[in-house]
Every structure is written in C-alpha cells, then in structure tokens.
Amino acid sequence: MAKVVRNARVTYNNVPTGNLELGKHLVYDDSATINLDNVPLNGGILIKAVALSVDPYMRLMMLSAEDTALNAKGMFLNAELSIFGYGIAAVLRSEVSNIRPGQYIHVDELEHAEYSVVTSMTGVRVVDRNTRLPWSVYAGAAGMTGQTAYFGWKEYAPVKKGSTLYVSTGGGAVGSMVIQLAKKDGLRVIASAGSREKVEFMKEVGADVAFNYKETPIREVLTKEGPIDIYWDNVGGDTLDAALENMSVGGTVIICGQIAGYDDDGVPAHRLMKMVYGDIHMVGFGFNNLEYKYLDEFYATIPPKLENGEFKFREEVYYSLEKVPEALFRILKGKNEGKCVVVLSDY
Amino acid sequence: MAKVVRNARVTYNNVPTGNLELGKHLVYDDSATINLDNVPLNGGILIKAVALSVDPYMRLMMLSAEDTALNAKGMFLNAELSIFGYGIAAVLRSEVSNIRPGQYIHVDELEHAEYSVVTSMTGVRVVDRNTRLPWSVYAGAAGMTGQTAYFGWKEYAPVKKGSTLYVSTGGGAVGSMVIQLAKKDGLRVIASAGSREKVEFMKEVGADVAFNYKETPIREVLTKEGPIDIYWDNVGGDTLDAALENMSVGGTVIICGQIAGYDDDGVPAHRLMKMVYGDIHMVGFGFNNLEYKYLDEFYATIPPKLENGEFKFREEVYYSLEKVPEALFRILKGKNEGKCVVVLSDY
Numbered sequence: 001m002a003k004v005v006r007n008a009r010v011t012y013n014n015v016p017t018g019n020l021e022l023g024k025h026l027v028y029d030d031s032a033t034i035n036l037d038n039v040p041l042n043g044g045i046l047i048k049a050v051a052l053s054v055d056p057y058m059r060l061m062m063l064s065a066e067d068t069a070l071n072a073k074g075m076f077l078n079a080e081l082s083i084f085g086y087g088i089a090a091v092l093r094s095e096v097s098n099i100r101p102g103q104y105i106h107v108d109e110l111e112h113a114e115y116s117v118v119t120s121m122t123g124v125r126v127v128d129r130n131t132r133l134p135w136s137v138y139a140g141a142a143g144m145t146g147q148t149a150y151f152g153w154k155e156y157a158p159v160k161k162g163s164t165l166y167v168s169t170g171g172g173a174v175g176s177m178v179i180q181l182a183k184k185d186g187l188r189v190i191a192s193a194g195s196r197e198k199v200e201f202m203k204e205v206g207a208d209v210a211f212n213y214k215e216t217p218i219r220e221v222l223t224k225e226g227p228i229d230i231y232w233d234n235v236g237g238d239t240l241d242a243a244l245e246n247m248s249v250g251g252t253v254i255i256c257g258q259i260a261g262y263d264d265d266g267v268p269a270h271r272l273m274k275m276v277y278g279d280i281h282m283v284g285f286g287f288n289n290l291e292y293k294y295l296d297e298f299y300a301t302i303p304p305k306l307e308n309g310e311f312k313f314r315e316e317v318y319y320s321l322e323k324v325p326e327a328l329f330r331i332l333k334g335k336n337e338g339k340c341v342v343v344l345s346d347y
Numbered sequence: 348m349a350k351v352v353r354n355a356r357v358t359y360n361n362v363p364t365g366n367l368e369l370g371k372h373l374v375y376d377d378s379a380t381i382n383l384d385n386v387p388l389n390g391g392i393l394i395k396a397v398a399l400s401v402d403p404y405m406r407l408m409m410l411s412a413e414d415t416a417l418n419a420k421g422m423f424l425n426a427e428l429s430i431f432g433y434g435i436a437a438v439l440r441s442e443v444s445n446i447r448p449g450q451y452i453h454v455d456e457l458e459h460a461e462y463s464v465v466t467s468m469t470g471v472r473v474v475d476r477n478t479r480l481p482w483s484v485y486a487g488a489a490g491m492t493g494q495t496a497y498f499g500w501k502e503y504a505p506v507k508k509g510s511t512l513y514v515s516t517g518g519g520a521v522g523s524m525v526i527q528l529a530k531k532d533g534l535r536v537i538a539s540a541g542s543r544e545k546v547e548f549m550k551e552v553g554a555d556v557a558f559n560y561k562e563t564p565i566r567e568v569l570t571k572e573g574p575i576d577i578y579w580d581n582v583g584g585d586t587l588d589a590a591l592e593n594m595s596v597g598g599t600v601i602i603c604g605q606i607a608g609y610d611d612d613g614v615p616a617h618r619l620m621k622m623v624y625g626d627i628h629m630v631g632f633g634f635n636n637l638e639y640k641y642l643d644e645f646y647a648t649i650p651p652k653l654e655n656g657e658f659k660f661r662e663e664v665y666y667s668l669e670k671v672p673e674a675l676f677r678i679l680k681g682k683n684e685g686k687c688v689v690v691l692s693d694y
C-alpha cells in the first residue's frame with residue numbers, strides 16, 4: 001500500500017503590487033496529496049519540510065515575469081508553484097549518492113510545502129545538528145540569516161579596532177548578528193531599530209548606541225555619534241542617505257538588503273555623490289556566492305556560541321504552514337520581534 | 348612706483364537653486380584693482396591666472412553654508428570671494444622656498460580672478476611644460492580632467508582583457524580619456540553621449556559601440572551589447588540604474604560624478620538592490636586623494652601621448668574671463684563640444 005498523505009502548500013493568488021495584503025496575494029492550499037512511497041525522484045530526493053525561514057527578500061521574489069529590472073535572478077512569480085525560501089528539511093528518500101534518508105539538509109530554495117521533490121542539489125547542504133539548538137535556530141541565527149551576517153562581515157568589513165559601525169535593523173536576525181560580530185572585533189557600534197523591545201535587545205547584545213528611529217531622527221544620532229566607518233545597510237533609501245551623509249572618508253557601505261523598497265519599484269537613494277567626496281566603497285553581496293568560502297567555518301564557530309549564550313538571538317516561531325503569509329507581512333511592516341521561522345514538524 | 352592693475356573676477360550674485368541661470372547667479376566684476384608689487388604675500392605666492400578649467404562640479408560648490416548634506420568638503424558659496432576651480436597660473440612673486448617667479452603651477456582651488464595671492468600650497472604643483480601642448484591642455488586633458496580619468500582607472504578598474512566597459516558622457520573630457528585608457532588595456536567599450544559630434548568623437552577615440560542616448564534608449568543598447576563588467580558613471584540617476592540593471596555578476600561601478608543631480612538636491616538611483624543580487628562593487632573617489640600615487644606617472648605618460656596624437660582630446664576654449672558663467676552653463680546643459688577652458692593670458 002503506497003502511503004498517500006496531504007501535501008499542503010503556500011502559493012500565489014495575485015501578483016502583489018505595492019504593499020503585500022493579507023488574504024489577497026498568498027493562499028494556503030491543502031487540497032493536494034502526495035504518494036510518499038511512489039512519487040518519482042528523477043535522481044533527486046524526497047524531503048519533508050521541518051523549519052522554514054521567512055525573510056524580507058521573499059517579497060522581492062513575488063514579481064511578474066515581465067519585471068526583469070529588479071528580478072535579477074529570474075525567480076519570479078509562478079502561480080503553479082509553491083513559494084519558496086531558505087529552510088531545514090528531513091530527507092525521506094534519496095537517489096543522490098551522498099545524501100541519505102534520515103539526514104537533515106539546509107536548502108536555499110525550499111518549497112513552502114509539506115513535502116517536495118528536489119532534483120538540483122545546488123544550495124542543498126547536509127547539516128549536522130551537533131548542539132542542543134532546535135532546528136528553528138538552524139533556519140535562522142544558525143541558518144541563512146546568521147550566515148549572511150557572518151559571510152558579509154568576514155569578507156567585506158574592513159575591521160579596525162576603534163572604528164565605528166552603524167547597522168540599521170540592528171534588532172533583526174542579520175543585524176543583531178552583525179552587532180555581535182563587530183563587538184567581538186573591537187568596534188564601536190551604533191544600531192537602530194523600530195521598537196522599544198528591539199532597542200533593548202540591541203543593547204543586550206552589545207550596541208554602544210541603540211536607538212528607535214521612529215522616535216529619534218537617524219541624522220540627529222549619526223551627527224552626534226558619527227562619523228561612521230562602516231555602514232551595514234538593510235534598509236536603503238533615506239536611511240542609506242543619512243548614513244552616506246555621515247560617513248568618514250574612505251568608509252565602507254555593505255548593502256545586505258533594501259527593505260524600504262521591496263513593496264515598490266526600488267527605493268531611491270539621493271546621496272551617492274557623497275561617495276565621490278568621501279572615497280566611499282559600497283558593496284553588495286549575494287550570500288550564496290560566499291558559502292564556499294565561509295560555511296564550514298560558520299558551522300564550526302557560530303552554533304556553539306549560540307548554544308552557550310555567547311551569541312544571542314531572538315525567534316518568533318510559528319507552528320503552522322498557514323502562518324507564512326502573516327509572518328511575512330509582519331516582517332515587511334517591521335512588526336516581528338525576532339527571526340521569523342515557521343516550524344512544521346515536531347521532529 | 349607700485350604697479351596697480353585691474354583685477355577682474357567672477358563672483359556670486361545669488362545662491363543658485365535649481366537650474367543655473369545666466370546673468371542671475373554669477374557676475375563678472377572688473378571694479379577691483381591689485382598692487383602687484385606691494386600686495387602682501389603672507390608667506391605665500393602672487394599668481395596670474397593663465398588657463399581656467401570649467402567643470403560640472405563647480406555647480407556643486409554653489410551651495411549655501413546651510414546645505415551640509417551634499418557639501419561634504421565645506422566649500423560653499425561665499426559672496427565675498429571669487430568662484431574657484433582647477434587651473435594653471437604663472438607665479439609672479441613668491442615667499443615659498445621651492446616655488447619661483449616664472450614657474451607655472453597647477454592649482455586645485457584657483458580663484459577665477461586675474462590675480463590672486465595663495466597662502467596654502469595644498470593642491471599647488473609646479474608643472475613643467477615639456478611638450479608643445481598649450482597651457483589650455485594642461486588645464487584639461489593633461490590637467491584635472493585627464494588626471495581624474497587616469498587616477499580612477501588605474502586605482503579602481505579591475506582590468507581584464509575582453510571585459511566590457513560602459514562609460515556615460517564618453518564624449519567629455521574625463522569620459523573620452525577613460526575610453527582610450529580602456530582600449531589601451533584591451534577592453535571592449537560601450538560609450539554614450541548627447542550629440543552626433545560627441546558620438547563621432549567617441550568612435551574616433553576607439554569606442555566599439557558609441558550611441559546618442561537622446562536618440563537610442565540606454566537600456567536598449569545595454570541589453571543588446573552588455574552585460575557590463577565596469578561602468579564608469581559621470582551621470583547618476585536613471586543612467587546609473589540602467590547600468591546596474593545590465594551589470595554582470597561581480598561587476599564594478601566607478602562613480603566619478605553625478606551630473607544629473609547637480610542642479611537639484613542629489614539625483615535618485617533606485618536599483619541599488621541589484622548590487623546585492625549581482626555582487627556589485629561601487630566606488631567613489633576624490634581625485635585629490637590619489638595625486639600622491641599617480642601624478643608623476645601621469646605627467647610622464649599622458650602629455651607626450653597627447654602631443655604625438657596617440658591620445659586624442661577636444662577643447663572648447665574661451666579667451667575671456669567673462670565667459671566663465673556661459674561655459675559652465677553649457678557644460679551643465681551638455682552643450683559643450685569639448686573640454687571647456689577659459690584662457691586669460693597669451694603667455
């Protein structure tokens with residue numbers, strides 16, 4: 001008897017234009033089933049989603065095929081498919097030689113479905129959970145978001161003791177890791193976020209100056225506490241401009257994301273001329289392209305520090321696939337109070 | 348008998364806001380005199396302006412003291428002073444040990460006045476005119492504009508044979524030098540400008556693809572001829588966006604200026620998120636900060652090539668100080684057909 005089970009998923013309803021609206025653009029669909037014993041693997045693996053990372057960039061993937069300008073990777077809306085993101089999955093069956101049933105994998109493009117067949121092993125990596133951290137953490141602080149911070153910091157931050165870093169979204173999954181990496185390297189850290197709780201968390205993880213940008217204008221703080229030697233940008237737009245206006249000569253901007261523009265057609269920055277006056281270097285990076293260089297080092301270093309409390313993190317964990325649209329909505333509005341992860345399996 | 352002569356100058360009338368208007372913002376004033384024999388030098392030098400370089404960035408200097416955002420160097424409007432720019436001057440008297448009367452100097456902040464006393468030697472360099480090139484060229488292709496191209500190219504262009512460069516304002520003083528440096532290094536060059544004459548000149552200096560952006564949309568050309576490995580930006584705004592949309596992964600943007608925004612409060616760029624997808628590096632640079640590294644090499648290399656015709660240039664030379672406002676206006680409108688220089692002395 002082949003084992004046929006429900007295979008719920010989150011998929012598209014309409015192409016979002018402007019703000020993502022709950023109940024309009026994404027739908028939870030539990031009508032499909034899958035035959036776990038007989039579904040063809042075509043040389044790939046059958047996996048069960050365990051923990052899904054919900055991240056701002058997912059909004060950017062929700063583009064029509066025509067909008068190629070922002071859509072550099074060609075990952076656009078396809079109403080036939082589930083949405084996807086980073087996450088952890090359990091391997092149920094495998095036709096790949098070095099991946100075995102019972103193993104767990106970190107997947108770059110994991111379908112937001114209970115089960116899926118993966119045929120390309122690009123972006124698939126077996127993860128050894130060698131600590132007592134739950135899998136939700138391996139989808140967050142020990143997953144893509146923590147890795148983004150770690151890779152970008154290692155590769156691009158011109159670390160000098162006594163330099164000043166400014167990080168926007170310092171209360172977030174990437175930002176709070178950046179704060180901790182910078183403090184470990186002896187930098188002075190200015191960090192901003194949009195709620196009192198996030199400000200408290202930023203102080204807890206070591207930020208020297210932590211402020212709520214909704215209460216105190218960014219320029220006011222940076223004029224007083226700057227100039228900035230390194231700016232870690234998760235926001236773009238006017239926040240980037242405010243940072244550029246307060247950079248020291250020879251400063252570095254690391255662009256990790258531009259959340260201010262994800263609902264729209266890219267967020268404008270006006271102060272790039274400041275780069276000419278100030279010999280500013282600005283670098284964008286795709287997390288995936290640095291995996292080969294830092295991933296082993298990351299897994300050896302960061303999960304133990306998360307477990308023993310040397311590095312801190314906050315999670316906002318949901319236990320139902322249905323919650324994905326709401327989680328994404330909360331992130332885009334800056335309402336989440338920790339790294340958003342949707343856990344599907346009680347593993 | 349002390350020698351008292353007219354000392355005409357160009358100065359400010361009103362702070363320009365928005366477009367520079369002729370006859371409104373800048374005035375030619377010939378009411379002052381100077382005593383060439385007795386004017387105190389205060390340890391400096393008395394100089395006579397020979398050739399003044401008129402450049403787009405001068406518009407940016409015309410800011411009120413309050414506008415600190417763009418005004419990174421604090422060089423703002425002061426109605427008591429002449430305007431200033433790069434240029435060549437003859438030394439008449441000197442209290443500086445290594446500068447002698449009869450020598451010629453390249454000055455970073457040369458007053459647009461017939462005579463002036465300079466007390467700070469920062470940005471002052473004795474120039475040996477060892478070729479048959481006129482001084483106008485030493486204020487242009489062999490001066491700041493040529494040096495900007497040379498320094499920026501040498502320091503920041505990741506040169507690989509077969510790479511593709513796109514340069515906007517490729518018909519200009521900086522842009523045309525960049526084209527020639529890139530061709531010499533074996534790159535394929537796409538270049539844009541705003542007139543038929545400039546397109547012809549870009550072809551003449553070696554551009555593989557030269558087009559008039561007023562007739563052919565930039566995105567159309569770049570989609571067909573790209574992707575771009577290096578973009579040399581003199582424009583900013585939508586031109587920068589079009590380039591970002593067509594960069595190859597790991598590409599480099601060298602920001603030399605942002606002429607599209609000089610009349611306004613900075614020009615917006617919307618596509619910085621493309622830097623994240625594409626591992627794009629963007630660098631701004633101040634010409635002055637690279638002098639120490641490349642200036643001797645530049646003088647040894649470029650003027651001989653300009654003289655023997657290996658490197659080409661175009662000039663638009665005016666022979667009256669009164670013409671400075673008109674020349675600047677033409678540049679900001681993209682109407683000049685060569686490097687604008689105002690020559691004051693028949694030396």
